[in-house]
Amino acid sequence: MGIVTNAAEPAESWTLNVGDEGIHLILSEREVQASDILGDRLSGQALALSMLPADAALPAPIVAEAKAIILEVEPDSDASMKRLIALRTGHPKLKLVAAVRDAQVPVVRALLRSGIDDVVSLPLQASELTAILDDLRAAIAADNGAAVKTGQLVSIIKSVGGVGATTIATQAASLHAQAVKKEGGEVCLFDFDIQFGNAGTFMGITSPLTLADLLTSGSRVDRELLRTVTVEASTGLRVVTAPAEIMPIEAVNPDQVFRVIELAQRSFDTVYLDLPGNWTNWSMSLVARSQVIFLVVELTIASLRQARRQIALLKSQDIDPSRIHVIANRVEKKFFRAIGLEDAAAALDHPVSLSIANDFPLVSSALDQGVLIQELKARSKVCKDLQDIVDCCVEAAAASTQAEKS
Numbered sequence: 001m002g003i004v005t006n007a008a009e010p011a012e013s014w015t016l017n018v019g020d021e022g023i024h025l026i027l028s029e030r031e032v033q034a035s036d037i038l039g040d041r042l043s044g045q046a047l048a049l050s051m052l053p054a055d056a057a058l059p060a061p062i063v064a065e066a067k068a069i070i071l072e073v074e075p076d077s078d079a080s081m082k083r084l085i086a087l088r089t090g091h092p093k094l095k096l097v098a099a100v101r102d103a104q105v106p107v108v109r110a111l112l113r114s115g116i117d118d119v120v121s122l123p124l125q126a127s128e129l130t131a132i133l134d135d136l137r138a139a140i141a142a143d144n145g146a147a148v149k150t151g152q153l154v155s156i157i158k159s160v161g162g163v164g165a166t167t168i169a170t171q172a173a174s175l176h177a178q179a180v181k182k183e184g185g186e187v188c189l190f191d192f193d194i195q196f197g198n199a200g201t202f203m204g205i206t207s208p209l210t211l212a213d214l215l216t217s218g219s220r221v222d223r224e225l226l227r228t229v230t231v232e233a234s235t236g237l238r239v240v241t242a243p244a245e246i247m248p249i250e251a252v253n254p255d256q257v258f259r260v261i262e263l264a265q266r267s268f269d270t271v272y273l274d275l276p277g278n279w280t281n282w283s284m285s286l287v288a289r290s291q292v293i294f295l296v297v298e299l300t301i302a303s304l305r306q307a308r309r310q311i312a313l314l315k316s317q318d319i320d321p322s323r324i325h326v327i328a329n330r331v332e333k334k335f336f337r338a339i340g341l342e343d344a345a346a347a348l349d350h351p352v353s354l355s356i357a358n359d360f361p362l363v364s365s366a367l368d369q370g371v372l373i374q375e376l377k378a379r380s381k382v383c384k385d386l387q388d389i390v391d392c393c394v395e396a397a398a399a400s401t402q403a404e405k406s
Helices: 029-034 060-065 078-090 105-113 126-143 165-181 211-215 223-229 254-267 281-289 301-316 341-348 360-369 381-405
Strands: 002-004 014-018 023-027 047-051 068-072 095-101 118-122 152-158 187-191 238-240 270-274 292-298 324-331 354-357
Touching: 023 029, 023 126, 029 047, 068 078, 068 126, 078 095, 095 105, 095 126, 105 118, 118 126, 152 165, 152 281, 152 381, 165 187, 165 270, 165 292, 165 360, 165 381, 187 254, 211 223, 211 254, 223 254, 254 270, 254 281, 292 301, 292 381, 301 324, 301 341, 324 341, 354 381
Parallel strands: 023 047, 023 068, 068 095, 095 118, 152 270, 152 292, 187 238, 187 270, 292 324, 324 354
Antiparallel strands: 002 014, 014 047
């Protein structure tokens, strides 16, 4: 974010730009100082804050580009009221909210009769601003005939440690990003294993900024910070690496986690989450919000036993079983196997529709070099199996879109 000052204007006039969604907040110096929206309390949602006297003329460029304006109004000031009426009359389609100090019911009614969309009380609080921005964004999207962008959320969880969940997450997300990049889409992978995350290592990625920077930034988190923290791989995949230092799982603020992920869903078409092995309230909430849940298992008694418990836990949280897709990793091609896919499905009481062939030399070589398996052997069985995982996500997204339309 940055402050843009016009030298031709008086010192009390400036604009703080945070994003480019066409939503403007215009307040006097007194109301800016009285609010709690500056500094750490400024919402991560995009807007432009301009400081202008309540009776000053509105800059033409602001009005021309605005899709919505939250405007300070002084009901006892003729100049302030004329400014509001002129804005409403000259721009009937503009979303307009009046910000009024100590507004009485008759004043609110009069303002609403003048054709504005809403009234908010001053001094403005950050929580109120967030709610207003959400409403305005939804209204703007409705006028444009489109819903507010919400990217698909995909969670990768593991039955037990060491089953290869991170390998699958990094490789599948990379393939997905490579495919949608041609159409201008973007995919992001978050390594939420805050204690033992290795997604960055597996992809040959290092970054001075990590997930920890997003989790400790409070309401300063915005699109600019999110993109600064992400590292772009050669496939186009944006990656948020795990913290460099081990973080206590209980130290994570759930509200901050949700703030970060909601922002990511507004910024990317698909968001993959590589989650820790230990369950927490915030990790369960992320899984519950996910459109697709991949549970990675191995065809061993220990792995399947724990996977069955995981599935039972998810179902107990009223998660639709159809969203849970079991991936059997490192599956041998042997004709006679101690445990087959059919046996695994019976043991889990849940379908096992996805599997990854066991090709240890190929997979380990790709991980050691920090490259896609596809780059080493594009026609391998492992690559085909990974593509099936991407296709599963694409099909789920298409089904969700179709359901919303109908």
